[in-house]
Amino acid sequence: MKLRPITRDDSALATSLLAEGFPALAETTWKDSVTRIFDYVERRGEHAIGSIVTASRGDLGICLAIPAERHAFAQPPSTIFNLACFYMRPGEEWRTPLVLKRLMAQTTATYLDLTASPVMRELNRKIGFVDQAGGMVIVPLLPAALRPSPHVRIHTLGSAAAAQLDTRLRDLLAAHKALGCVALIVEWQAALHPVILAPGRRKGVAGARVILAPSRALLRDAAGALARHLLARGYLFMDFDGDSKDGFPPSLFWTRSPPVQVLGAHDAETIDLTFSELVFIPPAGLLNGA
Amino acid sequence: MTQYASASVRETILQILAERKLGPAGEHDPLFSSGLLDSLAATEVLIQLESEYGVDLSDEDFDISRIDTLHSLEEMIEAQPGPRPG
Numbered sequence: 001m002k003l004r005p006i007t008r009d010d011s012a013l014a015t016s017l018l019a020e021g022f023p024a025l026a027e028t029t030w031k032d033s034v035t036r037i038f039d040y041v042e043r044r045g046e047h048a049i050g051s052i053v054t055a056s057r058g059d060l061g062i063c064l065a066i067p068a069e070r071h072a073f074a075q076p077p078s079t080i081f082n083l084a085c086f087y088m089r090p091g092e093e094w095r096t097p098l099v100l101k102r103l104m105a106q107t108t109a110t111y112l113d114l115t116a117s118p119v120m121r122e123l124n125r126k127i128g129f130v131d132q133a134g135g136m137v138i139v140p141l142l143p144a145a146l147r148p149s150p151h152v153r154i155h156t157l158g159s160a161a162a163a164q165l166d167t168r169l170r171d172l173l174a175a176h177k178a179l180g181c182v183a184l185i186v187e188w189q190a191a192l193h194p195v196i197l198a199p200g201r202r203k204g205v206a207g208a209r210v211i212l213a214p215s216r217a218l219l220r221d222a223a224g225a226l227a228r229h230l231l232a233r234g235y236l237f238m239d240f241d242g243d244s245k246d247g248f249p250p251s252l253f254w255t256r257s258p259p260v261q262v263l264g265a266h267d268a269e270t271i272d273l274t275f276s277e278l279v280f281i282p283p284a285g286l287l288n289g290a
Numbered sequence: 291m292t293q294y295a296s297a298s299v300r301e302t303i304l305q306i307l308a309e310r311k312l313g314p315a316g317e318h319d320p321l322f323s324s325g326l327l328d329s330l331a332a333t334e335v336l337i338q339l340e341s342e343y344g345v346d347l348s349d350e351d352f353d354i355s356r357i358d359t360l361h362s363l364e365e366m367i368e369a370q371p372g373p374r375p376g
Contacts, residue, residue, distance in 0.1 A: 091325070094328060096329040
């Protein structure tokens with residue numbers, strides 16, 4: 001059994017394996033997602049987006065490993081890999097732990113799994129991943145919009161406030177806006193903070209998941225202002241991983257969603273899931289199996 | 291009585307089989323490729339091989355099919371240099 005890096009030349013094979021493993025998304029959708037990830041990775045000067053698992057009898061499976069640099073809140077910046085869309089063909093699932101061990105041979109990096117199936121979550125925990133939070137806080141935006149957010153202002157990328165942000169943060173916001181996310185600058189506690197939300201759906205209802213925020217305290221204090229901004233753009237809920245819904249507007253605390261699982265150094269206070277599968281792959285395909 | 295180099299990991303496998311009420315396995319019965327045991331059980335075995343027997347799982351030459359039967363597991367551990375758990 002070998003792992004072969006997925007390069008641009010393997011796009012068709014990768015698309016085919018992903019469509020086979022995750023049929024909830026059409027092959028054309030997978031093709032678009034694979035192209036988007038390659039475009040991003042190649043802009044970073046890299047060429048691989050994960051690995052195809054092979055053996056003498058053929059291809060056994062696939063795992064995307066999307067690299068990203070964490071610099072918004074991490075000092076010094078660190079490298080992470082989002083392990084996404086893990087699929088082993090029927091009968092080959094038992095090879096999963098060895099594939100993961102090989103994929104994670106770069107010991108200095110941090111690894112993230114955001115959409116693991118229940119079996120995969122357990123397997124991840126056995127090899128050292130930890131759950132970053134106990135569940136998902138889901139904030140319905142209609143009641144939240146009635147809540148005041150004193151001393152909080154929301155700015156968009158085109159505003160004068162954006163010019164005051166560090167160039168790298170501005171670029172991070174712009175890149176995610178181009179990928180279809182809501183990219184904002186939140187004025188809170190007399191400072192400007194980048195906040196990014198990725199479009200998603202729950203039970204067919206449109207919402208947005210927080211993928212970048214300096215703290216959940218900001219989300220709590222800015223919930224009213226964020227709700228008003230998001231409602232005006234057609235989103236009906238906002239969600240993010242957390243340990244409690246205390247202090248938020250009337251919310252749900254959902255423990256059945258896949259937790260953010262992390263292996264390696266991480267700061268549980270901040271939320272940084274930028275350049276992850278949440279921005280490259282439409283939600284219906286986001287469930288890693290084992 | 292047979293002394294197995296793989297006694298510790300063998301015990302883990304037999305314990306998992308017992309917990310899942312699957313009964314004992316023969317020396318040459320496929321454990322994983324047959325679907326008898328799943329990826330979570332394979333994880334337990336691999337972690338034990340790494341931590342107790344010093345098996346380098348990142349080595350591309352490590353062949354996972356060698357953990358598929360108790361017999362091949364024993365052969366692999368016999369061939370492994372270094373100390374073994376007592």
